[in-house]
Amino acid sequence: MNRIISRNVLCLSLATMLGGCMVGPDYHRPQVNVPTQYKELPGWTSAAPADDAPKGDWWTAFNDPLLNELEPQVAVSNQTVAQSYANYQAAMAEVQVARSALFPTIGVTGSGSKQRSAAGNAGSGVEHLRPVSTSGSLEGNVSWAPDLWGKVRRTVEENKANAQASQATLANATLSEQIALATAVVDLRVADANIDLLQKTVDADKEYLRVVDNQDKAGTVAPSDVITARTQLENAQSKLIALGVSRAQNVHAIAVLVGKNPEELDIPHNATLPTLPQIPTGVPSTLLQRRPDIAVAERQMAAENAAVGVAIAAYYPSVTLSAADGFAQSPLAGLLQAANHVWSLGANATETVFDFGARHGDVAAARANYEAAVANYRGTVLGALQNVEDDLSGIRILAEQAQVLDAAVKDATRGAEIAFNEYQAGTVDYTTAALAQTTQLSTQQDALSVQQQRLLDAVSLIGDVGGGWSADELAHGPVASSK
Template sequence: MKPILPVAMATLLLACSVGPDYVRPTAVVPAAFGESAPWRVAQPRDNAQRGPWWHIYEDPRLNGLMEQVTLSNQSLKAAEAQFRQARALVQAARSGYHPQLHGGASLDRSRSYSKNSGSTSTTYLLSADASWELDLWGRVRRDVEASRAEAQASAADLESLRLSIQAELVGDYFQLRTIDAQKRLLDETVSSYEQYLELTRNRHAAGVASPADVLQAETQLRNSQAQAIDLGVERAQREHAIALLIGRAPAEFTLTPIPLDSIPPPSPPGLPSRLLERRPDIAAAERRVAAANARIGVATAAYFPAITLSSSAGFASSSLSNWLSWPGHVWALGSAIAQTVYDGGLRGAQVDEARATHEATVANYRQTVLTAFQEVEDNLAALRILEQEAAVQDQALRAARQSLVITTNQYRAGIVGYLNVIVAQTTALELERDSIDLMGRRMAASVNLVKGIGGGWDAADLAAIDGNGQQ
């Protein structure tokens, strides 16, 4: 029983871990979003599509692109590999709970000399050694705690990157559709201006219009054609960006034009406190605080002695035939205690470093929370203000269209010159393009709001990473 007592006593002490226990840092959370005015309680929508967050836009082509992002995006593959690396580090830290076993075999042949003679001897040795450093002060436990928190932070980083890429794809997709709507408008405008040019030429042939009117009509037409062509540059770049996000070469990917003709769907963001659970970047920052807190315990444990139990067993013989026989059996048990007496302030500096690192992660966590609220408020404000602007813009556009019709009829009747028509055309076209651009900005704000509230992610998913570092 005597050899067992020290082990039993050490086991009782294993529950002790030096260093501070983790307490989640506080963060300022407002009772409500300041820009929550346009949001209302969601009404039942049994016919609405359900699933990942981008399904709220009810666009099958967008859904198909998202599936390719999950399968082929190279940045996500790299982040997934980094997450697996973090999980492996958890298991590496957990290995400190267990004894280390080593085995080996050796053959030694030696010769000794005396004054008148010499002798040769051979030693055959087969041995197994075990050593175990008792985790009396919780150094290993804190190391595992830190590694697990880092793995959870890595998992949240992966989800943060996934959400960012998904939002970028949705944003590029709707920007592409906005460009397609601008292109359709300009194509229709070019067709209309061609009719105006033909009308002006006919009036010039009849002696009613001047050559300047014809030149002005042609200038207006060619300028609109140039604007339509120029849109091709941005469209190609957006298309190439989408190809990159889904892991394909730009030359192998095309999207047929589909103009944007929808409005942002309702996306109630919920309570501000839920933002702390739905944002993966906030979860990652909080997990890094937990890891830094555990590292304080790891550094503090260096002040205490390390106690190691060891044992070895095997067979030793000078004869190969008797090597593995019981008379050649050997064994040994031992223990050791080691304590650093003087290190020139190294341990104190390491503890100070760990505490400073913890304070930095707390500050980063709180800053991440504040940034998250800013992003949500920014996009709530954008949706509210842009909706108001769209209402006024629609009124201005209706007035511009009516003005163009009246001015055209006056020109046909010879009441006004063609310059008045050009002014009315330019105003109407600018307002048409502004309306399309405004719709694109509203869709972008909608996407950014969904990203700001964390999409459909939840911090509870991190609990799936268990004590073995598996997910």
């Protein structure tokens, strides 16, 4: 058996000597054109270094206790993240399978048998049973296909890139679900704020109806004013009830995002909106390192490049080396003796002479797949730049709109008070007062809607600049290693 070990060492040494040749193109990341700064940054905020970009628990910048409580659960309990994690584990296993082809396959075979045959004199018709005989063998064997042209190493390279793409997909799924949770929480808070706003409107409309009803009983106003006031109250009540649907759907969405059944989660009413954070964006080139979806596209491109080398390697012959060493004896007694030693060495080589264009087609398909991956990568980068520009423009423009609406809310509130006082004084009809109240509610809802959209754009911007993720994490373990 010492000979087997010696030959294994020899095989490994030969693998090292023969491992310097790999056919196919080496991977180089294609260049993409990125601007030096975002178009929307002037007039909004100055570019900050990438080191100031959100890291880790980015959601804490919104100062919302519900976000702080639930966001960590996404990486643990969200089922979309769990699926991506399982896909990543499978991709890592494929790397292990591919790497194993670089080394010899070593096996041990043992066998034993008993037999007895009949013996007799020719023509006598008399047969005698011979004694039972035993035989056996014990053999170690080694088989190895040296990676002369780098096909196996290109396959390992391809599978490793695919595994890194799966890891980045896991990070992207985690970030996407966290962004979805933050969006749902913002929508829930706004729904609660809208409920409070409409509840105040309902209370005010009840008071207006009481005043108008008293004046109607006194005969100082037209009966139609009572109908108008009652209709206005009922419309406000209807809108208030309808908000219950939106609130319930947001709570259900939040429950599913953290891996719970919709009926399991009960979130108390809270109309306090999250804080609008200041988000440094860095420069556009940092997206190439900070966006996990860009990392997915880049790693897929690397995998397709390696696949070209695998296809090209099919043009070259394959060689397989084999060796066996052991003992064989009949009868079995004394099997492990030098006289029973047997060994063999072998080699075979195969080469395809004619395949009528099959290999050429495989190489052409691999190159085309690589070009498609390059186009997908560049398209992903362009889409990422568009996402950030959209977010920045939304934040900048909505900030200006919010200032105007704040003034409009003050004016509408004051106008509604004046109109109702004038109605009570008899200088205007109730239609004027009702219109002023409707304008006040509509303006307040518009202002709340702009606050909501500013928060959603901030959440979106954090996701579009990569959250707290960095491509450096592809060199380490999985994001959700606690699973």
